[in-house]
Amino acid sequence: MLTDRQLLILQVIIDDFIRSGQPVGSRTLSKKHQISFSSATIRNEMADLEELGYIEKTHISSGRVPSEKGYRYYVDHLLPPQRLTRTDIQKIRSVFAERIYELEKLVQKSAQILSDLTNYTSIALGPAFKESKLKRMQIIPLTEQTAVAIVVTDTGHVENRVITVPTTVNAGDLEKMVNILNERLNGVPLIDLKEKIETEVADVLRRHIRNYDSILNTLIDTLDIPEEEKMFFAGKTNMFNQPEFSDIQKVRPLLNIIEQEKDIYRLLRKQSQKGVRVSIGRENELSGMENCSLITATYSIGDEPFGTIAILGPTRMEYSRVITVLNRVATDLSAALTKWYQNQ
Amino acid sequence: MLTDRQLLILQVIIDDFIRSGQPVGSRTLSKKHQISFSSATIRNEMADLEELGYIEKTHISSGRVPSEKGYRYYVDHLLPPQRLTRTDIQKIRSVFAERIYELEKLVQKSAQILSDLTNYTSIALGPAFKESKLKRMQIIPLTEQTAVAIVVTDTGHVENRVITVPTTVNAGDLEKMVNILNERLNGVPLIDLKEKIETEVADVLRRHIRNYDSILNTLIDTLDIPEEEKMFFAGKTNMFNQPEFSDIQKVRPLLNIIEQEKDIYRLLRKQSQKGVRVSIGRENELSGMENCSLITATYSIGDEPFGTIAILGPTRMEYSRVITVLNRVATDLSAALTKWYQNQ
DNA sequence: TTTAGCACTCGAATTGTTTGAGTGCTAACA
DNA sequence: TGTTAGCACTCAAACAATTCGAGTGCTAAA
Numbered sequence: 045m046l047t048d049r050q051l052l053i054l055q056v057i058i059d060d061f062i063r064s065g066q067p068v069g070s071r072t073l074s075k076k077h078q079i080s081f082s083s084a085t086i087r088n089e090m091a092d093l094e095e096l097g098y099i100e101k102t103h104i105s106s107g108r109v110p111s112e113k114g115y116r117y118y119v120d121h122l123l124p125p126q127r128l129t130r131t132d133i134q135k136i137r138s139v140f141a142e143r144i145y146e147l148e149k150l151v152q153k154s155a156q157i158l159s160d161l162t163n164y165t166s167i168a169l170g171p172a173f174k175e176s177k178l179k180r181m182q183i184i185p186l187t188e189q190t191a192v193a194i195v196v197t198d199t200g201h202v203e204n205r206v207i208t209v210p211t212t213v214n215a216g217d218l219e220k221m222v223n224i225l226n227e228r229l230n231g232v233p234l235i236d237l238k239e240k241i242e243t244e245v246a247d248v249l250r251r252h253i254r255n256y257d258s259i260l261n262t263l264i265d266t267l268d269i270p271e272e273e274k275m276f277f278a279g280k281t282n283m284f285n286q287p288e289f290s291d292i293q294k295v296r297p298l299l300n301i302i303e304q305e306k307d308i309y310r311l312l313r314k315q316s317q318k319g320v321r322v323s324i325g326r327e328n329e330l331s332g333m334e335n336c337s338l339i340t341a342t343y344s345i346g347d348e349p350f351g352t353i354a355i356l357g358p359t360r361m362e363y364s365r366v367i368t369v370l371n372r373v374a375t376d377l378s379a380a381l382t383k384w385y386q387n388q
Numbered sequence: 389m390l391t392d393r394q395l396l397i398l399q400v401i402i403d404d405f406i407r408s409g410q411p412v413g414s415r416t417l418s419k420k421h422q423i424s425f426s427s428a429t430i431r432n433e434m435a436d437l438e439e440l441g442y443i444e445k446t447h448i449s450s451g452r453v454p455s456e457k458g459y460r461y462y463v464d465h466l467l468p469p470q471r472l473t474r475t476d477i478q479k480i481r482s483v484f485a486e487r488i489y490e491l492e493k494l495v496q497k498s499a500q501i502l503s504d505l506t507n508y509t510s511i512a513l514g515p516a517f518k519e520s521k522l523k524r525m526q527i528i529p530l531t532e533q534t535a536v537a538i539v540v541t542d543t544g545h546v547e548n549r550v551i552t553v554p555t556t557v558n559a560g561d562l563e564k565m566v567n568i569l570n571e572r573l574n575g576v577p578l579i580d581l582k583e584k585i586e587t588e589v590a591d592v593l594r595r596h597i598r599n600y601d602s603i604l605n606t607l608i609d610t611l612d613i614p615e616e617e618k619m620f621f622a623g624k625t626n627m628f629n630q631p632e633f634s635d636i637q638k639v640r641p642l643l644n645i646i647e648q649e650k651d652i653y654r655l656l657r658k659q660s661q662k663g664v665r666v667s668i669g670r671e672n673e674l675s676g677m678e679n680c681s682l683i684t685a686t687y688s689i690g691d692e693p694f695g696t697i698a699i700l701g702p703t704r705m706e707y708s709r710v711i712t713v714l715n716r717v718a719t720d721l722s723a724a725l726t727k728w729y730q731n732q
Numbered sequence: 733t734t735t736a737g738c739a740c741t742c743g744a745a746t747t748g749t750t751t752g753a754g755t756g757c758t759a760a761c762a
Numbered sequence: 763t764g765t766t767a768g769c770a771c772t773c774a775a776a777c778a779a780t781t782c783g784a785g786t787g788c789t790a791a792a
Binding site: 081082083084085088102103104105106 | 764765766767768771772773774
């Protein structure tokens with residue numbers, strides 16, 4: 045549909061705009077070494093590109109800036125190849141080289157390195173608790189009516205909450221019950237716990253434990269673990285490095301979104317399909333993110349998708365570099381996790 | 389040293405400036421109902437106040453703004469009395485009315501309500517771990533070489549970390565040891581744990597446990613709990629509501645301080661004396677906070693100081709209101725905690 | 733001691749002008 | 763027929779000049 049020349053011009057416009065942040069005019073373009081025709085010719089092509097919706101003017105006699113459609117085409121078809129520098133690769137590698145015992149730390153560090161390398165805001169989501177498996181649960185009485193319930197997963201994650209224990213339940217029974225559960229439920233994915241208890245363990249419990257019902261209620265509380273994955277942010281204020289975000293009034297909504305975290309969480313959850321995904325501007329369907337792009341990638345253990353890492357930046361983002369970095373970190377993180385898991 | 393009239397003028401200047409953010413001129417002042425003398429008189433007084441260092445001009449023919457010295461005097465001697473509205477009081481009360489099981493949640497909610505009521509950034513530093521006492525420890529093996537060490541305190545707080553277990557240590561011994569420790573150390577303040585173990589428990593352990601040394605090393609790891617109190621922020625971006633912080637370039641350093649958190653942590657630690665304390669501008673001795681004031685208050689359980697809550701805002705802060713709110717929240721929080729503790 | 737009055741200052745807002753980078757269109761050229 | 767040179771036009775941004783108003787300090791009179 046677009047001629048080769050139009051593609052070339054579109055690509056150079058977007059490359060230049062990403063670099064400079066300034067609208068690109070025909071004369072500027074004609075001086076580029078990739079381009080060998082006159083500014084008048086370029087003007088004609090630009091008029092066509094604009095009519096097709098790939099670029100826009102900021103005002104009637106201004107140069108052109110990419111439209112969302114333009115960025116979309118660019119990301120899908122025109123990305124200039126990008127290679128990481130040796131230093132970048134080493135920085136990434138060094139993050140995963142240290143021995144780390146807690147899986148979450150690894151994810152958190154990934155977020156950190158992403159924002160360090162790109163200067164954008166980065167987010168790491170993961171691992172979903174429902175994926176991880178029960179290692180041990182424990183109920184530790186605090187007062188007569190309260191206790192701390194602790195669940196340890198095979199990933200080394202510890203989840204805890206304070207629960208109320210009805211006075212009708214006695215401590216010994218509670219302990220016995222926990223013991224039975226630990227024997228039977230080791231290695232069961234957290235998400236299956238409740239079901240498993242009902243189908244397989246309920247009978248045993250009923251036989252061994254007096255006062256079965258109230259204890260079970262207590263237990264249900266315990267297992268009602270927040271399903272939400274932990275989310276790690278890094279470089280939350282990096283947005284302010286971008287000139288397009290220098291007016292505080294205009295970034296306010298975006299700031300709120302980042303501070304709240306929950307909208308971002310939803311966005312990330314939506315895009316859990318494998319591989320790298322790019323959402324440009326209003327594709328995010330979130331008011332306040334009109335001028336942002338979100339690039340996500342999944343990481344996995346073996347073949348099992350595990351979590352998501354992402355970069356949030358302006359629509360005028362260095363897509364090529366970000367995608368390359370994100371890919372690399374996702375790969376290295378996946379490898380580290382896979383290795384980590386094999387040692388389990 | 390200052391005449392009554394000078395005090396009046398100083399107070400009205402600062403009140404007005406806090407409200408409007410604009411330099412205050414003699415004519416504006418003379419129109420206030422509190423003030424019954426002419427603008428010329430005021431000009432003379434203002435010249436004196438300026439010479440004494442309580443107010444400054446922004447340029448040669450501008451109105452006056454308070455200097456740090458001025459704010460300091462205002463805070464120490466001129467605060468207009470302030471009463472909370474019924475709604476405010478109720479909002480605060482409602483936070484502490486719900487039954488809450490985890491002490492930390494209570495502290496976190498205090499931070500939230502502080503920033504809601506004042507529109508500034510608020511910070512709650514809360515209970516120092518070293519203050520809290522051991523309820524139970526637990527070591528849960530993860531793999532052959534790793535385990536999760538869990539420490540539960542009497543406040544319902546759970547601290548955990550993954551540790552390495554030398555292969556020379558066998559699981560049974562580890563468990564035996566943990567049992568002994570739990571028997572002997574219940575209720576011991578975390579900060580005294582190590583000492584207590586050496587003086588009182590070491591002998592017992594040596595008698596009962598083979599391979600005493602390597603296990604002890606493992607244990608030391610476990611007990612090496614981060615000493616830092618948890619810090620809760622609320623309204624991190626509220627700074628941007630202030631017109632004096634509308635230029636992103638100038639807030640950059642402040643933003644970094646808030647995002648890093650650790651500088652703030654240090655500031656809060658410094659000021660752990662009882663009661664409300666106000667640090668104005670450069671009194672904070674932290675570059676980036678020249679235009680900020682930090683107001684801190686301590687909360688306590690019974691008579692024992694327990695933690696700190698604070699408000700961070702521009703030097704042009706509503707001191708009177710903030711101090712009143714902070715006081716109220718500190719009191720209510722202390723009361724709630726004291727009650728909470730009595731139920732223990 | 734207080735105040736009215738006056739000359740002066742300076743920031744902010746308003747207006748006009750210039751500059752430069754851009755446009756579209758047309759006509760000439762290969 | 764596609765390309766290009768040239769021209770008239772547009773607009774934002776930068777700059778200078780002007781005005782306006784809120785402020786000052788100082789002096790002299792009440």
